[in-house]
Amino acid sequence: MHLDMVLNYIWIAFFVIAFLFGLVQLGMGDTTVFQKMVDSTFDSSKNAFEVSLGLTGVLALWLGIMKIGERAGVVNVLARALSPLFTKLFPDIPRNHPVMGSIFMNIASNMLGLDNAATPTGLKAMQQMQELNTRKETATNPMIMFLVLNTSGLTIIPTTILAFRAANGAAAPTDVFIPILLATTVATLAGIIITSVWQRINLLQPVLMAVLGGLMAFVGLIIWGFGQMDKDTMATVTGVASNLILLSIILIFIVSGFWKRINVYDAFIEGAKEGFTTAVRIIPYLVAILVAVGVFRASGAMDMLINGIAWGVEKCGLNTDFVGALPTALMKPLSGSGARGLMLEAMKNYGADSFVGRLSCIFQGSTDTTFYILAVYFGSVGIRNTRHAVAAGLLADLAGVIAAILVAYVFFGWR
Numbered sequence: 001m002h003l004d005m006v007l008n009y010i011w012i013a014f015f016v017i018a019f020l021f022g023l024v025q026l027g028m029g030d031t032t033v034f035q036k037m038v039d040s041t042f043d044s045s046k047n048a049f050e051v052s053l054g055l056t057g058v059l060a061l062w063l064g065i066m067k068i069g070e071r072a073g074v075v076n077v078l079a080r081a082l083s084p085l086f087t088k089l090f091p092d093i094p095r096n097h098p099v100m101g102s103i104f105m106n107i108a109s110n111m112l113g114l115d116n117a118a119t120p121t122g123l124k125a126m127q128q129m130q131e132l133n134t135r136k137e138t139a140t141n142p143m144i145m146f147l148v149l150n151t152s153g154l155t156i157i158p159t160t161i162l163a164f165r166a167a168n169g170a171a172a173p174t175d176v177f178i179p180i181l182l183a184t185t186v187a188t189l190a191g192i193i194i195t196s197v198w199q200r201i202n203l204l205q206p207v208l209m210a211v212l213g214g215l216m217a218f219v220g221l222i223i224w225g226f227g228q229m230d231k232d233t234m235a236t237v238t239g240v241a242s243n244l245i246l247l248s249i250i251l252i253f254i255v256s257g258f259w260k261r262i263n264v265y266d267a268f269i270e271g272a273k274e275g276f277t278t279a280v281r282i283i284p285y286l287v288a289i290l291v292a293v294g295v296f297r298a299s300g301a302m303d304m305l306i307n308g309i310a311w312g313v314e315k316c317g318l319n320t321d322f323v324g325a326l327p328t329a330l331m332k333p334l335s336g337s338g339a340r341g342l343m344l345e346a347m348k349n350y351g352a353d354s355f356v357g358r359l360s361c362i363f364q365g366s367t368d369t370t371f372y373i374l375a376v377y378f379g380s381v382g383i384r385n386t387r388h389a390v391a392a393g394l395l396a397d398l399a400g401v402i403a404a405i406l407v408a409y410v411f412f413g414w415r
Contacts, residue, residue, distance in 0.1 A: 010371070014292035018299035025300050036298040044294030048287040052279050060275030062120035065253050066105065067271025068264055070098060072256035077101075088208050089192070090142040091201065092132075099128035103146060105249075110154060110368070120275060122150060122373075123380050130381040138385040139378065141199045144392065145192075147377060151333075151370040151393040152191035152400065154184050158365040164344060165361060170352035179358075179407045180365035181222065185215070187367050187400030195392045281380055289375055293334050302327055322405050324356035329363040329401045333370035333394065340364065359408040367400040 018037060025033040086093065086100045093099060102125035110118045125146060133140050139147075158180050165173035189212065196203050203209070257264040296302060310323040325346055332339040346360035370393040378386060 011288060011292050014296045017301055018295045021299040021301040021304060024304075030300075033299065037295050040294035040298035041291050044291040045287050047294075048290045049283060052283045056276055056279040060272035060279075063124060063275040064268035064270075064272035065250055066102065066121060066124055067274075068257045068262075068267045069101070069253040071262045071267045072253060072260045074101070074253055074256045084207050085211050088205055089145055089196075089201065092140060093129070093142050094132070097128070097132075099125055099132075102128055106146075107149060107154070110150065118150075119376075122146075122377060126377050126381050130383075135385075136382060139383050139387050139389055143378075143383070144387060144389040145195050145199065147373060147389050148191040148195045148392045148396055149188065150373050150377070151368050152184070152188040152396040154188040161343075161361050161365050164340075165347070165352055168344070168347045168352040168357075170347075170357075172353075175411075176358050176361045176365070179362045179404070179411050182407050183362055183366035183400055183404040186403035187396050189215075190399035191392065191396030194395050195388075198388050198392060284379075289334065289372060293331070302330070305330070319409075321355050322359055322408065324350060325359035325363055328360040329404070332363060332367055333397050334372065339369070355408065355412050358412055359404065362404040362408055363401065366404040367397045370394060370397055 022033045022037055086103065087095055090100075090103075102121055106118055106121040106125055126143065129140060129143050129146070130136065133143075158177065161180065162173050162177065165176065192212070193203065195201075201208075203212075254264055257267060306323060306326055309326060310320050313320050313323060328339050328342045328346060331342050343360040343364045347354075347357040350356040352358075370390075374386065374389060374393065378384075378389075
């Protein structure tokens, strides 16, 4: 499946559906609907540029740090340490290849909820995998597995979500911590299993069984440990742990470079230059995605879709409490900033401690932005034929959404 064709159909559909819904709204007396849609194109394109501009410094920083790590040999050490596992999940990547270290850094950043650190390392990993790709416009199996691991978004410490809940007056901002952890773990395991089956990777290999079992045990240990803490202690521990680990990584890379007698400053500058060029390359992809989503939302199509889902769920005799949080779940594969805005909107309209407010936070933390990642990561290296990446990523998202709903009912019950 070609990326150009997938995004082409989706992009056209957003505008056509938005226009038709705009006509409906106009017929119902809303004479400002098309003005709102036009305004959204300008606002979204401006937002896309600002996102890319804001990302430039972060990309420069982290690609500079990664370059120091490469020169100092730290990335190679990580690659060798992870080789027994990653050679099973990524069998087409040569053993001990430096990309293994970049993949680890990306996954670790995602697990700590450090989105700004995850993107640069993810783009670096894609560039390294593209160097191994003999068909430059076609996604390889390792690229697809890597993308699915990103879209499933395993997050151990959802730092930003907890901060947003605190800012919106939640009585216990960390009460969604364990639900998010459970939902994102389900999404990640589902993504690994789905992609492995598609790529005919044997999941019954001892190494994979041990790692997957260890992952579940580790998550269980974290759930148990945080379950013993009060909300203030939990908030303090999550904040301190994530920032301490992040700064420790930077320091280890710099000190290792000094120990190996390399010019750390020059290495950083060389990597930082790559960050600037990468940020410029992704601007068109961001503009395309965010403008389409903005027009779709401004037309009222999103609201009508949610109302239709609520009606269908009610007719089936099911509880409809979760429907109010669905905009966040539906937006998340398309735009992280859009989903974040809908999460904040849900907490504002329903209350941070409402079922909808909490569930929207769980949706936000359970998966990542599939189409954003697909467009930016694949676009940065010129991949057009995505093969089964979209299907595998969306299935992992679906698993995360279903898990989020079930977990929310278990933890917070029905109103």
